Amino acid sequence: MSEQAATRTANRPDPRITALRRFALSITVFNILGHLVLGFEQAYITPVVAVLTAYAVDLLLETVEARTAGRPERYQGGPVALLNFLLPAHIAGLACAMLLYGNQSLAPTMFATSVAVGSKYVVRLRIRGALRHVLNPSNLGISVTLILFSWVSIAPPYHFSEDVDGPWDVVIPLVILAAGTMLNGKLTRRLPLILGWVGGFALQAVLRWAFFDAHLAAALLPMTGIAFILFTNYMITDPGTTPAAPRRQVAFGLATAAVYGLLVLAHITYGLFFALVIVCGLRALVIVGANVRERVTGAPAPGPDRPAGSPPAHEARAGAGPLPEPAAARSAG
Structure with a gap:
């Protein structure tokens, strides 16, 4: 019985890969419908160029890193391995293409996509014995582009349903919300984060209304838009x-909402994206502190994803050899 159970476990599909595949399929379909039906403002070629840029950057950096480290490239192993490897890059490219608006220029989207994919190789920390990227790739690429190119903006929120009206104005957000909730509930298991983020967003709106004379309806209004639903179900999670x-x-969701509220009070635009970058950066500092404490004291520090009392990473993995970063952990966000 134990051998049969082990066989079933080994043959069970990785839920993280399943989540990436469904996410990639969802964002692909949404981009196609967006350009053909919904009224996306970008040129038709924008998502194509963004995805090809993401593929090229990811394959190049993975090849360089693998040869430098003397290990096989993660995309080796046949078409399925290549497909799984490129899923995060595919998602990052389409996310940047969908959310940024660079007028007639494709360069900002290509730049954002390159930053998004490249950040997974440049900004990494050791978590539970393995190097992992700690900054949300798509969100970072978009944020850096908005900072460096003042003439680039976020795609107008109305373009997610510009060319439809009537009941479709309600149906489309509900479909996106339902699909995202199922994905995060069954596969990514990030519903607590969503609850913290949504609850925190409502709380900061109430606090700005109570103490800073903000109009309550206006402060809560972003929660009704498709852009907020996309950010909640497919970016922050x-x-x-x-x-x-x-x-x-x-705590992560509440912190992001709190930082967003502070950015709004400081009259800083694009607060959703900048708040997520800041909170991811703060989480990275916590991870660094936990790693330093473990090295100095030799005692395991309860890091962001390690419960108190667990063995140090170097002891837990003694004799296990290098642990490559799982493909699903290289998600695009």
Whole structure:
């Protein structure tokens, strides 16, 4: 019985890969419908160029890193391995193409996509014995582009349903919300993070209304838009750059909402994206502190995703050899 159970476990599909595939399929279909039906403002060629850029950057950096480290490239092993490897890059490219608007220029989208994919190789920390990227890739690429190119903006929120009206104005957000909730509930298991983020967003709106004379309806209004639903279900919930423990997920969501509220009070635009970058950066500092404490004291420090009392990473993995970063953990966000 134990051998049969082990066989069933080994043959069971990795839920993280399944989540990436469904996410990639969802964002692909949404981009196609967006350009053909919904009224996306970008040129038709924009998502194509963005995805090809993401593929090229990811394959190049993976090849360089693998040869430098003397290990096989992660995309080796046949078409399925290549497909799984490129899923995060595919998602990052389409996310940048869908959310940025660079007028007639494709360069900002290509730049954002390159930053998104490249950040997974450049900004990494050791978590539970393996190097993992800690900044949400797509969100970072978009944020850096918005900072460096003042003439680039976020795609107008109305373009997600510009060319439809009537009941479709309600049906489309509900479909996106339902699909995202199922994905995060069954596969990424990030519903606590969503609850923390949505609850925190509502709380900061109420606090700005109570103490800073903000109009309550206006402060809550972003929650009704498709852009907010997309950010909530497909951006902030990136499993590769958010905590796994439910309590820490809630704290992560609350912190992002709090930083967003502070950015609004400071009259800083694009607060959703900048808030997520800041909170991911703060989480990275916590990880660095936990790693330093473990090295100095020799005692395991309860890091962002490691419960107190667990063995140090170097002891837990003694004799196990190098642990490559799982393909699903390289998600695009």
